[in-house]
Amino acid sequence: MRIAWWLWLLALLLVAGYAVPYTLLAGVESWQGGLLFWTIFGVAVWAVLIAAVSRWDVSGGRDPGGEG
């Protein structure tokens, strides 16, 4: 099963979320450092997940294959 596009993006964002503040932005004592970076990170994660879930096709409603 191929990994979904949004999972790749999420993984990439996570790596950046750990790496950037501790390397490029390490010691930057400004709101334009970690505070701005992680806020953008949060908005990007939100956007990726909303985009992924909005592609679900839920028009069929309840599970026809189930017994319940």
Next chain:
Amino acid sequence: MSTSLVWIAIALYIAIGLGVALYARRHLAAGAEEFYLGGRKITGLVSAASYAATTYSTFMLLGLAGLTYKGGVGALGFELVYFAGLGLVLVFGPRFWLVGKRQGYITPSEMLGARYESRLLGGSVAILSCVFLIPYCAAQLLGIGYLLAGVTDGGISFGVGILIAALLGAVWTLVAGLRSVAWTDALQAVLMLVSALLALGFVIEALGGFGTFLERIEAERGAWLAQPGPGLFSFWTFVAFTLPWFFFSLSNPQVSQRLFTVRDPKAMRTMIVGFLSFGLIFTLISILWGFAALLQLPDLGNPDLATPGLLATGAVPVWLAVLLIVGILAAAITTVDSIALSLASMVGRDVYRAGRRDPGEAKELLVGKLVVLVMIAASALFASLELQLIAVLAITASTGLMVTVPAIVGAFFWRRATRAGALASVFGGTILVAWFKSAPFNEMVVARPFGLPDAVWIFAATVALYVVVSWATQPPADRGRAFIDDLRGELDRMKIW
């Protein structure tokens, strides 16, 4: 702040909450599925608000604000890694829902026990969840104790604060099970968000507006904006805090069980969109709130007192401060009642019922209700000991619950996974948690191999045990068909990965 004013606000809150809970009871039918899962008929909007209220607890405005006060902007990164972990709900949510509906599972531990054909596993996960969630529940109650005592200057004592939160948690749970929990949650989520947003606005205005607020943090507390900041968030501490937090949505039964409760996939989608949006806004509010406390109250001994301290400065008008206090009280209770309900279902079903030959649902429910009372009492007792920072207690709980993650992930993705692998992973991980957290060892922090934090070792050990023992043992005859192949068609039809 006047103690009687706070009492009046709490009384009003109780009256409204009780009204909602009793109304929810009118819709309650008989049976465990109805009591614990609301009959799997919860709509998208109620699910969204309830999930948000359950997962975004007192931890946010008290614990996370306190963590910001102590450790700076790393607290934002920490909470946003949890937020990114909500992506797991997009993968596992539909799978939990489908398999739960088809097989009739009520608890996540029951689901695991069935997947690995092991009642021992189901029962053990239920008991482990009880043990690890007591500190998490206690953290909520502790928050309310600090808050009410702080804002009334001891007019409402720390102990009475804990008692109020504990009693309300028990009542909301027992009145109508998930229906009363979800409906009161929904009401309280709105209260939490609106009051917090307004209060933050007033505090930032009092600090000179948003631009001045940022400039002042830079000028007065520059180190708090940098990594590793004033000292708390070294890289490995950040990893230790975030690793269990990332898996929270899978490892914590009070939230993963919610994946069984939604009416249909459309409701699940609404739930996800709703709690993601709520979560991002509430995270930013809590962090900025922590920074505001840092500027207004630079010399707090206990960072968990940041919020009561900030409310006492007069920056927030009294009516709003009272609303926010009730909002935070609500945040604690929504988390405590959801945990109590989830644990009740797990112990009633996976320990009591699994150990007997058809004891009947009435007895199973009675045991569950007793569990609610015992768990909340134990948490209140634990909270009254005031052992740790709220944030540290919450993270400890999630580190323990992390031992169930490989078995949950593998259940849906690895045909070769075996009962022995799942048992080895859960038991091995638990032993390691107990060893790391036991008092004499815990104090020798430097003694961790390679200096890596506990969470990394615990996670690596559970994954390794799960994989190696599964490889070494006979795979199940059906190779997890009901959890993997049988779901594929429906997932493909819905275009879900």
